[in-house]
Amino acid sequence: MKKQIxxxxxxxxxxxxxxxxxxxxxxxxxxxxMGQGDSSNQSSxxxxxQWVWQNPLPQGNWLFGVSFTDANNGTAVGWYGTILxxxxxGQSWVLQSSGILGxxxxxxGVSFTDANTGTAVGxxxxxTILxxxxxGANWQRQATGMTDxxxxVSFTDxNTGTAVGxYGAIVxxxxxGATxxxxxxxxxxxxxxVSFTDANNGTAVGWYGLIIxxxxxGANWxxxxxxxxxxxxGVSxTDANNGTAVGEQGTIRRxxxxGxxxxxxxxxxxxxxxGVSFTDANNGTAVGxTAAANGGTILxxxxxGxxxxSQSSGTSNLVGVSFTDANNGTTVGAFGTILxxxxxGxxxxxxxxAVTLLSLEDVSFTDxxNGTAVGxxxxxxTIVxxxxxGxxWLSQTSGAxxxxxGVSFTDANAGTAVGDFGTIVxxxxxGxxxxxxxxGTMADxxGVSFADTIHGTAVGxGANFPSTILTxxxxGxxxxxxxxxxYVPLTAVSRPDVNTATVVGGAGIILxxxxxGxxxxxxxxxxxxxxxxVSFTDANTGTTVGQFGTILxxxxxGxHWVPQQSGTSEGLAGVSFFDTNHGMVSxxxGIILxxxxxGQxxxxxxxxxxxxxSNVACTGSRSGTTVGYGGAILRREAxx
Numbered sequence: 001m002k003k004q005i006x007x008x009x010x011x012x013x014x015x016x017x018x019x020x021x022x023x024x025x026x027x028x029x030x031x032x033x034m035g036q037g038d039s040s041n042q043s044s045x046x047x048x049x050q051w052v053w054q055n056p057l058p059q060g061n062w063l064f065g066v067s068f069t070d071a072n073n074g075t076a077v078g079w080y081g082t083i084l085x086x087x088x089x090g091q092s093w094v095l096q097s098s099g100i101l102g103x104x105x106x107x108x109g110v111s112f113t114d115a116n117t118g119t120a121v122g123x124x125x126x127x128t129i130l131x132x133x134x135x136g137a138n139w140q141r142q143a144t145g146m147t148d149x150x151x152x153v154s155f156t157d158x159n160t161g162t163a164v165g166x167y168g169a170i171v172x173x174x175x176x177g178a179t180x181x182x183x184x185x186x187x188x189x190x191x192x193x194v195s196f197t198d199a200n201n202g203t204a205v206g207w208y209g210l211i212i213x214x215x216x217x218g219a220n221w222x223x224x225x226x227x228x229x230x231x232x233x234g235v236s237x238t239d240a241n242n243g244t245a246v247g248e249q250g251t252i253r254r255x256x257x258x259g260x261x262x263x264x265x266x267x268x269x270x271x272x273x274x275g276v277s278f279t280d281a282n283n284g285t286a287v288g289x290t291a292a293a294n295g296g297t298i299l300x301x302x303x304x305g306x307x308x309x310s311q312s313s314g315t316s317n318l319v320g321v322s323f324t325d326a327n328n329g330t331t332v333g334a335f336g337t338i339l340x341x342x343x344x345g346x347x348x349x350x351x352x353x354a355v356t357l358l359s360l361e362d363v364s365f366t367d368x369x370n371g372t373a374v375g376x377x378x379x380x381x382t383i384v385x386x387x388x389x390g391x392x393w394l395s396q397t398s399g400a401x402x403x404x405x406g407v408s409f410t411d412a413n414a415g416t417a418v419g420d421f422g423t424i425v426x427x428x429x430x431g432x433x434x435x436x437x438x439x440g441t442m443a444d445x446x447g448v449s450f451a452d453t454i455h456g457t458a459v460g461x462g463a464n465f466p467s468t469i470l471t472x473x474x475x476g477x478x479x480x481x482x483x484x485x486x487y488v489p490l491t492a493v494s495r496p497d498v499n500t501a502t503v504v505g506g507a508g509i510i511l512x513x514x515x516x517g518x519x520x521x522x523x524x525x526x527x528x529x530x531x532x533x534v535s536f537t538d539a540n541t542g543t544t545v546g547q548f549g550t551i552l553x554x555x556x557x558g559x560h561w562v563p564q565q566s567g568t569s570e571g572l573a574g575v576s577f578f579d580t581n582h583g584m585v586s587x588x589x590g591i592i593l594x595x596x597x598x599g600q601x602x603x604x605x606x607x608x609x610x611x612x613x614s615n616v617a618c619t620g621s622r623s624g625t626t627v628g629y630g631g632a633i634l635r636r637e638a639x640x
Contacts, residue, residue: 056354063332077107109152123149164191205232246273287318360627374404418445447492459490471517504531545572574615586613
């Protein structure tokens with residue numbers, strides 16, 4: 001089995017992806033940032049938020065819930081405290097301040113009863129309930145006293161609502177959330193969705209096929225037989241008798257008698273179904289999917305669920321769905337996806353946009369305007385390019401069929417990217433065309449750095465290939481190969497001039513050359529953790545980062561490497577310095593650190609996501625671009 005080495009970075013990114021796909025499969029699965037727990041306040045050590053989304057747009061966090069009250073007014077909620085609002089049927093979406101945006105808290109459910117009044121729920125280890133009465137211009141946090149997170153909420157009027165969540169938790173309000181009263185569900189397993197048709201009649205569904213029903217506003221909840229052990233993730237009822245529940249492996253259960261019996265309906269899919277919305281007894285839509293690029297599932301029925309017709313989504317996982325009538329509906333999901341239909345799903349139009357959703361692993365800017373990011377997935381590469389500071393990103397064709405891990409540009413036109421199985425591609429026209437080069441190795445290449453248009457170094461290797469360094473003095477027309485007698489992955493390289501280069505890798509390895517790569521000397525890093533990225537501003541001054549919050553700094557060409565205090569134990573995967581004092585670091589859980597004094601102090605910046613960030617490029621002393629999981633591109637302008 002081929003070892004994926006930028007190894008620890010990828011492992012963490014994809015582990016994070018699992019939590020993002022199903023953030024509430026496991027109890028308390030949502031990660032907590034720097035021990036903040038379920039706090040709505042950011043640490044005072046965090047710098048003021050300046051990082052904004054450039055890809056996807058309007059933002060890239062997963063969206064889990066959506067609620068429309070009419071064809072125009074709707075709200076979507078999701079990961080990391082995200083709230084989006086539209087008043088024009090989704091032609092434009094505005095990011096609202098939830099008061100918890102930038103924390104680890106996810107919002108999983110939302111329910112509006114009119115254009116102004118709505119409630120969103122979520123949490124980490126404690127329940128989070130947010131309430132607005134002005135269309136989301138202001139969100140107020142409401143107290144529940146609960147210690148369990150909430151996954152779904154259903155209001156039938158401005159005052160009366162019920163929320164459900166972890167360990168069978170149910171809370172009820174009849175005064176618009178001024179007070180929430182706990183109810184006895186009769187179960188200790190997770191409840192994933194709830195639907196009320198009036199103040200008294202409601203249904204909740206959860207793990208292991210659980211369905212519970214109330215006809216007295218939750219004073220009593222009675223378990224009903226679903227006929228399945230599959231997890232149920234969504235439920236929609238249109239009146240006291242008619243309801244539909246959906247879940248894993250394409251499960252659909254339907255009742256026409258208030259749940260006395262639940263009948264199996266054939267969905268025609270084995271994909272997960274996460275959400276369902278009926279507008280009357282006959283017309284309904286279920287959504288779900290897989291993690292595949294085109295794995296998004298949309299099913300439509302016009303006969304009460306007896307037959308379901310698949311509709312084309314062109315996306316990956318879809319999680320939440322809301323229809324206001326038989327024709328007008330919106331579904332949301334993976335990486336900020338928003339789709340809208342006005343004809344009952346015959347046509348779904350994307351209201352979000354992305355130049356790529358494949359993970360980006362490296363980024364290189366030569367000035368504030370011109371930058372390139374690379375990445376991909378197994379057997380697929382992606383290259384995206386901007387010439388206007390990221391206001392627009394365009395996809396480029398690499399000519400490679402392998403994941404790209406590293407990129408280095410020396411000016412707006414000349415750049416090189418490297419990747420799996422010795423892949424090297426080169427451009428001299430800003431990426432309008434990329435030409436494959438012969439590397440002479442099948443080792444995975446993890447990093448590349450050019451000192452000028454012709455002098456460059458690439459590094460790689462791992463479990464199946466020895467540690468490998470490639471050098472070129474002719475812009476990559478030919479590459480000289482240096483292999484070492486060990487199988488430690490070399491993950492990154494920084495070449496500040498034609499003679500000097502520093503390479504870092506697994507187990508704390510650091511290698512140094514001062515003669516253009518003819519000879520390499522190992523340096524003492526003082527650590528055995530994997531080092532994942534390195535940045536030198538001149539022959540003497542450099543910084544490397546890695547696992548467990550590791551930051552090492554040298555001012556004497558690596559004769560001495562001095563640990564610096566990062567303030568985090570998360571993996572750090574990216575580093576870039578604009579000059580000897582001003583630099584940035586990126587890593588797991590959306591971490592970005594910034595220094596203005598050469599790393600003597602590192603300030604954590606507030607960012608709008610918890611996606612793993614694989615590298616960062618400084619474009620000025622206070623500006624930069626970072627890239628990562630799910631095609632994430634974030635930009636910081638030089639505000640302060």
